[in-house]
Amino acid sequence: MTLNEMGQLAQQASDVLALIKSKDKNNVLVAISTALKENTSKIVAANRLDIEAAKNAGISNALLDRLLIDAPRLAAIIVDLHGIATLADPVGEEFDSKLLENGLKLCKRRVPIGVIGVIYEARPNVTIDIAALCLKTGNACILRGGKETINTNLILVDIIQQALIHCNLPKTCVQYIENTDRSLIAELLKMDQFVDMIIPRGNSGLQQFCKENSTIPVIIGGVGICHLYVHTTADLDKALAIIENAKVQRPSVCNALDTLLVDECIAATFLNKLAKHLIPLGVTLIADKKAKQYLQYPAIDAQLGDFDKEWLSLNLGVKVISGLNEALVHIKKHSTQHSDGILTNDLSIANQFIDHVNSAAVYVNASTRFTDGSQFGLGAEVAVSTQKLHARGPMGLQELTTYKWIGIGDHLIRN
């Protein structure tokens, strides 16, 4: 099948999905979860092929771990699927209703976006996750996973499609681009006739490629150079706990801390406290010149460009600054507008920070790790947007919908 044919079929499937009841959409999710459970051994066997191939290709252990689906991980995915089924369905909700002076009874009704194209790498759980979130919101999807997980993804999509057929829905509600040639991505990005939104889940190279080549709206996101600024008035012990959480809990994700900015007047005390606490946890400090002067612990000299790196590791950039203004200037220059926070006990300083920092999520005395759909109470997350249109920050079910205006008149003409 050509990509164009897939697009056409996806659009037809989306017309069907847009009109089915919440109950029926939830039934599909349950049917998928049942089928996944029944096919556990098949899925694990397919995944083993991917893992073997990855090992032979000399892929790192960290990446191998991301590729892996074993029985316990699959069980967790199935639990998540049931969770999505229990979430409220945003589709059909009517809001902003009003009776206008001109006599028009007007409201907005939430409707699916249509067809979503998702391009992602590694993690095969994304296949199920995205398919489920799209189905829940009445959207068809065209998926394009990485070649490292092709065996796993093909069996997962086959199981999803069988479940769709079982529920009397077109299997083309969820389609997968099997050809792993990169040219197919470029082709997908031009299919604005059929695809309404592109979500690239991957590194900044992929994001940039989509931005430059897509004629379809792209949700840029998931790349976070995140900052915490330790203000003079911060409670240093509690600051330490937040910094540890932001850096150490899960360093490989986009909401992990990358750069710590420290006020100079507390640098001598705090930096050594920090080093003493974090180094035993495996953290490597990448310190600017001033920070190095204060540090009595080992640290690597920050090189040009180090403050523009999303570390995705236990590295932590550290920079000593003169106060709020320098913090704001640094963040403006280096942040990817994902998640940035301040640790302070000064309300006025906190408010200035909130006003001036223009990131998807701005924190006061909290870890950057909170930027997440489920932490934000959205129940699910399809992506974390770092662009400004449509949605910003964690995107849940509602962000997979749009609206149409409905105007009802009693034979109404415009004056």
Next chain:
Amino acid sequence: MTLNEMGQLAQQASDVLALIKSKDKNNVLVAISTALKENTSKIVAANRLDIEAAKNAGISNALLDRLLIDAPRLAAIIVDLHGIATLADPVGEEFDSKLLENGLKLCKRRVPIGVIGVIYEARPNVTIDIAALCLKTGNACILRGGKETINTNLILVDIIQQALIHCNLPKTCVQYIENTDRSLIAELLKMDQFVDMIIPRGNSGLQQFCKENSTIPVIIGGVGICHLYVHTTADLDKALAIIENAKVQRPSVCNALDTLLVDECIAATFLNKLAKHLIPLGVTLIADKKAKQYLQYPAIDAQLGDFDKEWLSLNLGVKVISGLNEALVHIKKHSTQHSDGILTNDLSIANQFIDHVNSAAVYVNASTRFTDGSQFGLGAEVAVSTQKLHARGPMGLQELTTYKWIGIGDHLIRN
């Protein structure tokens, strides 16, 4: 100045605009309106140059009318400016506030988008309109008008910039691309480093060009192939009034009616009633084969592609169909998802129409002409979006904003 320098300056200006008070933004609008009034004769003189040049270039009377700014039109623009100043400022509003179980106090705060690029043709009033709406919402803008209005636009922008300086704001809050070479548009569309949103206000050729060449999110819109479907149960007299309003009131705009679909069982009566009523008003019927058979009045045979035309004139496509299903199929195939409506007295049919037609605005027993920011009670309109992301249908002040999440914790870490 290079376009890149303009972009940089716009971004700096947007940082200033994002943080000023509503009062100060309104003061700028009043200052602009005062300056416009004081410079009426200068503006009219500059406009006369454009009109002269257009006449010499043999431009149509309809287009000449769109170019014209005389004293009464300028006075109307000034009234509109004061209107924008009195609208509520969406920026700073906090919404979706919640205290999460994890302890995080979370809300969304509405903030400006940043820098808006607007590409438009003809109408010089757009220059003032867009500048005012952007200033009101704290956005900087880069404007690119058509070459036919260069003299008028340059003086208007100069007046706006003088007013900005007078109010102690950077004049680069509103910038204008003076070079009318089309290559500048292509360059603007790649400036994603500085520009956050592109609004092309023009024909489908311009929209397509922007879609294909922009690395910045584009608001596609303003092109409407609009339908009304006259169902068997429609009140035929009232239907006539609505059709007249939708087609005749202002045929050159995007929410004007293009195609009328008529149920076959009422075709014999209704089509002749329609022709008798509309032909004296200057309407030309472009009828499909079946409609021609029923019509006892003159009509032009519809050619291949006629139902894919946004007429922007007193032409009206007419097609006889077998019922709701054929109407839905026709609309799905030919609508630009701008504004489509049904005229019916059958509630069940009305609801099916609303459910199935996926346009920005869907009407029951009302004119398509209502699709408009001010008719929808938004107070203003920057564009009518026919795409699905960010905003759909008329875009007012709120649609020129985005939000950031603000998370406040009492030294909170993620579990």
